[in-house]
Amino acid sequence: MTTDMSYTTEEISKLLKISKLTVYDLIKKGELPAYRVGKQMRVDASDLEAYKTRAKGGKLAAVQTEAVQAPSHYPISPVSSSKNTLVITGQDVSLDILAKHIEKYVPHYRPLRSYVGSMDSLISMYKGESDIVSTHLLDGDTGEYNLAFIRKLLIGSSYVVVNLVSRAAGLYVQQGNPKGILGWADLTQPDLRMVNREKGSGARVLLDEQLRLHGISQGVLSGYDQEESNHMSVAGKVATGEADFGVGIEKAASMVGGVDFIPLIQERYDLVMLKKPENQIWIEQVKRVLQSESFRNELRPIQGYDLSQTGNIIYET
Numbered sequence: 524m525t526t527d528m529s530y531t532t533e534e535i536s537k538l539l540k541i542s543k544l545t546v547y548d549l550i551k552k553g554e555l556p557a558y559r560v561g562k563q564m565r566v567d568a569s570d571l572e573a574y575k576t577r578a579k580g581g582k583l584a585a586v587q588t589e590a591v592q593a594p595s596h597y598p599i600s601p602v603s604s605s606k607n608t609l610v611i612t613g614q615d616v617s618l619d620i621l622a623k624h625i626e627k628y629v630p631h632y633r634p635l636r637s638y639v640g641s642m643d644s645l646i647s648m649y650k651g652e653s654d655i656v657s658t659h660l661l662d663g664d665t666g667e668y669n670l671a672f673i674r675k676l677l678i679g680s681s682y683v684v685v686n687l688v689s690r691a692a693g694l695y696v697q698q699g700n701p702k703g704i705l706g707w708a709d710l711t712q713p714d715l716r717m718v719n720r721e722k723g724s725g726a727r728v729l730l731d732e733q734l735r736l737h738g739i740s741q742g743v744l745s746g747y748d749q750e751e752s753n754h755m756s757v758a759g760k761v762a763t764g765e766a767d768f769g770v771g772i773e774k775a776a777s778m779v780g781g782v783d784f785i786p787l788i789q790e791r792y793d794l795v796m797l798k799k800p801e802n803q804i805w806i807e808q809v810k811r812v813l814q815s816e817s818f819r820n821e822l823r824p825i826q827g828y829d830l831s832q833t834g835n836i837i838y839e840t
Contacts (some may be wrong), residue, residue, distance in 0.1 A: 528568035532557075535566055539575075544610075544652040547637050549574070551608040564635060606633040609805065612644035613637075613657030614753055615792065616774075617688055618829070620821050621655075621812065628815075643721030644767040645676040648795060651834040654802070655809065657687060659725035659792045663732030668786070670838055681798040683806065684838040685813055686791060688822065689829040691773040692729060693787035695761040700783055702767050707733045707787065710744060710768070717746040718757050718766035726754070726770045758782050771825030789829065793837055810834065 532550075535545045547564075549555035554577075556570045609625065609632050611618055622634035637644075637653060644656035662671040673684060696704050702715060710717075720726040734741060741747050746766055751757045754775035760766045762781035776784035794813075796806050812818055814834035822828055 526809070529565040530568065532564050532566075535571060538571070544612075544637055544639070544643075544647045544650075547610045547635055547788055548652045550635065552611060557710060582804055588710040597645075606631055608633050608635050608646075609655060610635045610637055610653040611655045611657075612639050612647055612653045614640070615657065615687075616825065617792070618657055621687070624812045624815075624818050624821075625809060628812055629805055632805050634641075640721060640724035641728070642672070645672060645795070648797065649676050649680075654796065656794060656795045657792060659692075659790045660728050661725075661732050661788070661790065663736050669793045669795075673795055676796075677795070681840045683796050683798055683810075683836060683840075685794045685796070685810060686792050686832040686835050686837055687813070688743055688792050688833055689789055689831070690792060691784075691788075692726070692771070692790045692825050693773070694785040695758045695769045695771050695776055695782050696785060697761055697764065697767060698781045700785070703787065707737050707739070710734075711739055715745065715767045716765075717744050717749070718760040718769040719747055720754075720757060720770065721750045721751050723751055726757070726772075729788070729790070730770045755779060774825060777826045791832070791837070798840065810836075 532543050532546045534811075535546050535555075539546075541684065550557045550564065555566055555574050557564050557566045596635070611622055611625075611634050615768075619636065621637065622636055625632065625634045637647070639647065641658040641660050644658055647653040648656045658669045658672065660669055660672045662668070665671065671686065673682070694704060696702065703709070704711065704712070704715075719730070731741075734744075749760075749766070751760065751769075754771040755778065757766075757769035757771050758775045761769050761781050761784075771784075771789075773784050773786060776782050796802065796809065798806065808822040819830050819833060822830055822833070
C-alpha cells in the first residue's frame with residue numbers, strides 16, 4: 524500500500540465492511556484522521572492502516588495528522604482536535620448550503636455530510652452517529668410531517684425540531700403527460716411503469732402512505748421494486764421513457780429535461796438536533812444561522828422552496 528494513496532468514506536465503508544455513518548463516527552471521534560478535498564472527505568492509506576493496527580490491538584486512541592499536500596485548486600481542511608465535527612444527514616442541496624454557513628459562522632465545529640434518507644437519518648441519530656438530521660416523513664393518518672416518526676424513534680430523548688424549508692412533492696411524468704396522470708388514484712391505470720425510491724426515504728414513505736390511504740396494492744404497480752437513491756435519478760428514468768412516473772420534489776424536475784411535475788402535497792423538511800448539555804452552544808448557533816437573512820438569501824433562488832417557516836421551531840421537548 525503506497526503512502527500517497529487515499530480513500531473516500533464510501534471506499535473505507537466497503538473495505539472495513541461497515542456503514543458510511545460508522546465511518547463518519549470514527550472521523551468525528553478522531554479515531555480515523557481525515558481531511559477534506561472540496562466537498563469530499565478522504566483518509567490516507569497510512570492512517571487507515573494505523574487505525575486497523577490499533578483496532579486489532581484494542582487501542583483506539585485519537586491521533587492527529589497533518590493535512591497532505593495537494594494542488595492549490597483543491598482546498599483542504601484537516602480534521603483535528605481543534606475543531607469538533609457535526610455530522611449532517613440528508614440529500615437536499617439546502618443541507619450543503621447549511622453546512623457551508625455552519626463552517627463559516629459556527630466556531631470550533633466542522634460540518635460533515637452524510638447522504639442518507641429520512642428514516643436512516645433518524646436511526647443514525649438514535650444510534651449516536653449523527654448530530655443534525657433532516658427528515659420529511661408523512662404520517663398519512665394525521666397529515667402531519669415528521670413528528671410522529673421522531674417521537675417513535677427518539678423516545679426518551681430531548682430534542683428540538685426546526686424547519687429548514689417546505690417544498691412541493693408529487694409525481695414526475697413524461698413531458699406532456701401522455702398517460703394523463705393527475706393524482707394518486709390514477710396510478711392504478713393499466714400498463715403504467717414506475718420507478719421507486721429506496722426504503723426509508725421520504726419519497727418512498729409518501730408513496731406508501733398514499734397507496735394505503737387510497738386502497739391501492741403495491742403489487743399492482745409495475746416497477747415498484749425498481750429503486751433509485753435520489754430524486755434526480757428518478758426524474759431521469761421518467762425523462763428517458765424507462766418509467767411513466769415516479770415520486771419526488773419539484774426542484775429535481777426543473778433540472779431534468781423531458782419530465783413534467785404534478786404537485787400533490789406541500790411537505791415540511793425539518794431538522795432534528797438532540798438537546799444534550801454539550802450540544803446546547805452549537806444548537807443555538809445553528810438556529811441563528813437558519814434564521815439569518817444571509818442563509819435565506821442563498822435558498823431563495825432555488826425553485827420549489829417555501830421559506831415562510833425556515834428557522835421556526837416546530838417542536839421542542
